[in-house]
Amino acid sequence: MSDVLAFHLIPNEQIEPVSERGLGHWEAIGNGGMFECVAEGAFPLAGGWYRFSSRMIARGGELVGPVFYPDYGFGAIEGARVPLPFVPTAEGSCLVRFASDVQSLRFKPSLAISEFELDGIRLQRVGRIGAFADMFNNLFDRTPGKRARLGLVKRALQRLISGGPRSLGDWLYATYSGADQAEAADTYAEWIKFYDREGAAQKRVIERRIDALKHSPLISIVMPVYNTDRIWLRACIESVRAQQYPHWELCIADDASPAPHVKAVLDDYMARDSRIRVAYRPENGHISAASNTALELATGEFIALLDHDDELHPSALLAVAEAVNAHPSWRMMFSDEDKVDTRGRRYEPYFKPDFNYDLFLGQNCISHLGIYSTQLLREIGGFQLGMEGSQDWDLALRCVERLRRDEIGHIPQVLYHWRAIPGSTALSGDQKSYAHDAGYKAVTAHLSRVRPGATVLPVAGLPGNYRVRYPVPSPEPRVSLIVPTRDRLGLLKMCVESILAKTDYRNFEILIVDNGSVEEETLAYFRAVVADPRVRVLPYPHPFNYSAINNFAAAHTDAEIVGLVNNDIEAIAPDWLGEMVSQAVRADVGCVGALLYYPNDTVQHAGVITGFGGVAGHGHHAHPRGSLGYFGRLALVQEYSAVTAACLLVRRAIFEDVGGLDEALQVAFNDVDFCLRVRAAGFRNVWTPFAALYHHESASRGTEDTPEKVARFESEIRFMRERWGDLLDSDPAYSPNLSLNTTPFAFAFPPREATAATPVP
Template identity: 50%
Template sequence: MKKSVGGSASSLLRKAWPLFTAKDWVPAHQLAAHGNGRFDSLGSDPHFRLGHKVPAGWYMLEARLHLPTAWVEVKLYPDTGEGESEANAMPLRLHTDRLGKRLVYLPKPARLRFDPVAAPGGFVLQHLRLVKVADAFARKRLLQKLASKHPVHARKSGKVSAREHSDEQLWSDYCKLFEIGSELVSYADWIEHTEQPQLPSPDQQREEIAAWDWKPRLSIVVPTYNTDPDMLRACLDSVLEQSYPHWELCIADDASPKPSVRTILGDYAKRDERIKVEYRAANGHIVAASNSALALASGEFVVLLDHDDELAAHALYAVAKALQARPTAQLVYSDEDKLDAEGQRCAPYFKPDFSPDLLYSQNYFSHLGVYRRELVEAVGGFRPGYEGSQDYDLVLRCVARVQDARDIVHIPQVLYHWRMADGSTAGGHEQKSYASDAGRRALQDYFDGLGMPVKVSVTAPGIYRHSWALPEPAPLASLIVPTRDGYQVLKTCIDSILALTSYRNYEILIVDNQSTCPQTLAYMARLEADGRARVLHYDAPFNYSAINNFAARQARGSVLGLINNDIEVISPEWLTEMMSHAMRADIGCVGAKLYYPNDTIQHAGVICGLGGIANHSHRHFAKGSPGYFGRLWLIHNLSAVTAAVLLVRKEIFDQVGGLDEAGLPVAFNDVDFCLKVREAGYRNLWTPFAELYHHESVSRGSDETPEKRQRFLGEIAVMEGRWAAQLRYDPYYNPNLTRHREDFSLQGVLEQ
């Protein structure tokens, strides 16, 4: 990359640079041309090629396709003499009928290949252009893109200081902006530029502690057994280094055969009177040892620490500070990370605030876990028979006794470093296969003890499914499907519901919003004539909120299903699964797992504040991906879910006033509705066990008209005015994660 030489962008583009348009790209593999830019892809590897080498330098790639799906990732493959490879491919995400652009850099003359799609099907190549641009223009565009989209390079001034980074680094990071799942902010960068600058100094921490009237004693409970000497010392040193001094360390050694364990523990007990040690006469395993250590505790709160893990130096200070804000807290937990074989921090888990359904799906509470000692004693401490998941069993029994969910406090800071030692579940739950079964039994006990009709199963190591029994008789679900023409889309939707849905007690309400297509009208008439659907006629301009409110008033079911007409059912149990959660007394809106037709994630829940107002998490992830710490495999709570497929009890819909017809006729009405439901005291929930395709945008017109743009800006203003606090902080996300991408990547400097 060369230094800028000046000149305006428009003048630079007017120079006589090499220019390659659609006519220069030759169909080379698995493509059948039909004229006027229409092509059929005949396989999974269709591509075009330029017939000659392209000179080295900077280029701008522009492309626009008409697609049968909402989006596709096209790729440009350069061959500079060493062949084509995925490592050198340059991807560009295109949405149907929308122009996409990206810079291309060729260090040497190259032959080029362009892959428009990666599956069989038809498409229209509307625009494809590759034009050489000046170095100065390319550099300016690159820096502008980094300033607006890259959280490491971006600064609050909105500019990138190019002097801070090599040309190679700038180009590498620019390319990452176009790669799904790429890591823009490394954990090391986050620690250096986000975590550390936000921490008060040890002196500041001590001054703050001295000013507190209440300084709760924290009893750190550590069972040991044959611990590696270096790891044990590191663990104990991390306690001694705590800035908060009001602690006691309660250690029970479970009759370790290694004499070094007793020697080390004895040495440390002599160094600090706050360290208590019990040497068990016989080995009783983790539960017995933990209870022995717990018996030594005299503090108001118990802190669980494994014998080979470490606490952050400010961990107990952060816990005590959180207790100052919530003195009635019963349970406290923090974010955590892992220590690799070299002792380097890695794999951070940034957690949501208390999410009961996530806790029913995995032990996300885990580390750092802090419990009011009276509560632990009231439930009887650790239970024999649950070894491997004894902590999960403990937290579930404690949670069952907490009356106010606000007394379960989350500290969004990494306070615990979990060592990835051999055999530790930090390296994966498969390291201790018996742990998953113990966890399943603990969770089943929890539900049985509360009298809840739930069956627990293990779906992956450390991941559980809680299946809820439906009331008998099964409630009637009213599935509301608004449509306007779009015969094939509507037919796919309705036919798939009728053919595949195993839950039988439902009615379909098709809301016809001024359809004129004879084929569509005839199809709806047939459905109504044979009793497979009711057709309601909404004869007014399109208003998504008003259409659904209109249908809800005429629905006969106790549960409403808001269903887009471009949905296609692919899992027979989708409605059974969603109904089972919708009928739970504490649950409001229930969302489903939606895929684009190319088998990538379209919807896995909505995060408030993402991209401005709200956006879908994990969008574009592969179908089988576990997502962020298994989130795509887990039932969990979210602030909102999309109304493309949303179930909610009719009484709740009526209670909150339905969808906002006046302020949110088209956009964000589902997010607004979900937030109203949450404010009314219900938890919204997403389940991965209801799977459907969402042929998004197939039935919609362009959103680019001035009128629609003005309407959209008005809807943004409504959301910002109504939900400012909720858009700033989503309790089911984490403030350390980005608000610019949907992939749970780390927050950068720009976002602080």
């Protein structure tokens, strides 16, 4: 292999050649545009330092954040991406580092849609000393003033002395590449700048999207109006008229507004645009009645709901039309949303999961933008009088009762801007207490129809959000809590005795699985603890394999519910098991997970996000106890693709039907794999914050710090990537607009599917 590798670039479907400009001119027509890098004899490419060089010139738009996606044997995954430290100039270069041997390589020249010139890329191997010298010289040249440069030298020496060459290299690369400043730059304003901006390239893409539609449904926008401020009413209507998709009608019902300017504004727009229709109600009937009046005007195939002072994104209806074409079974859809203040500043985007029934019972996460089949709304009789303030939540709940999950879709784009003005719930959740009362009433009414016996409770710190408490059957189903252990008596006693002393659910047993304990104190404890009829000890004299141990124990119980519990779990409150059982007995629920805290009262587990870091990671990790999390999600029951087996309940029939834990996964990811198989079998995995315990994580197993453990861990990563592939990176409980490689719930740069309509699995 020569010192310099020249790669030929093969574009994917989201990069097109601009033939009229000649060879090497390209246009990225989507955020997923990238090249496959091909060079004879280049792979496997040894890990280490390389000098990247290329002729990259922006010809339309801007080249932002070019990045490599190396395949280290697990696929070209988000968690392994290698950003270029900066965008090189026309003939510039920069250093990059690959963590290990690369099997194949992809290159994304820009995080944003753009037109550019690129005729190939080159990589030249650089030794460690040379890389360190180049980075230090670059930093030295960029540092102004003698004093600052002296400080740079001191910091470099301190890194070398305290941590050795590796620590110095990590610090140099982070500083050189600006990685230590990246988090501060990851603001919503930056995100909008990259992925939600107007420009020549974007306009051409929009034209192609419209031309590609095979079916162009008429979309009726239903908008009740009452005494709206003139400026916001005009802004709202103008946002509809600015839609890129032309096939719409705006159906307005004025609810007897006393302010004279309202009729003047509406009459003006009716005269200017024949697609705008207005009904003037003779008397005020409140928002449900007014919405029904507007609904009567609708002739479209689909209904979109719009409040009278909010705004639609210019591409909102085009995205809806694309979703209708891509998913003809969808009868109800919703999008992401953000807020907009009186200065037009957009903020607080809610990047939502796909339809998540339990989360939807806790908060109206469908809300804006909500789109419904017109026929469906006719079937349910439109808006319910008496639900004013949460009439849209009640409407969606009644629709959900008639729909299959595959008839409900999520469009993961910000299509709706919620106006934050005084008196609006966008500005503060406690602005309209009557809306909270109506929300409680709507959820309670829904449950009375579909789950009699369930009760609705408020959630502390989250006005307008609710907890649903499900009844536990009588008699209580028996639960067998499986606790694998090997010595570590202090941990085991803490676990067992806290469960026995602090659990108010009665019908359970603890099944301790002894994986070869040898310490006399432990063996004596086993002999003593079985005097409690709630405790059994099963010997398992075989090499450690977490999956095999739990499968063995599950075969030795006839309990209706199996609980997987680590020996470093500590019960906190008495109702934890009753809460988990109440979720596990629901017919469509598979695995149930708990909220686990470290002993320092920060979050260890609050649901597992698949794809994070390559395979899976914990959402809200390290948040302080009492935190509400991302849009309240740390305080609400919801579905996750997976939950940790450190404390997991599942009906034994389901455990057996899916074949238990896969024994090929001895230590890591066996719980994630199990949960994904349970989900594939048609069940929903649920996480509840109302079962809280301490988890002294991995205290009994230690860290993955030996070559053997590292090799085993890497093999388990490879196993998961081979079995589940891209499904890991498409977690329906986690937005494609949120990061898989920085911090959970941080913005994704770039979004994984920013223009895709995501089906509900």
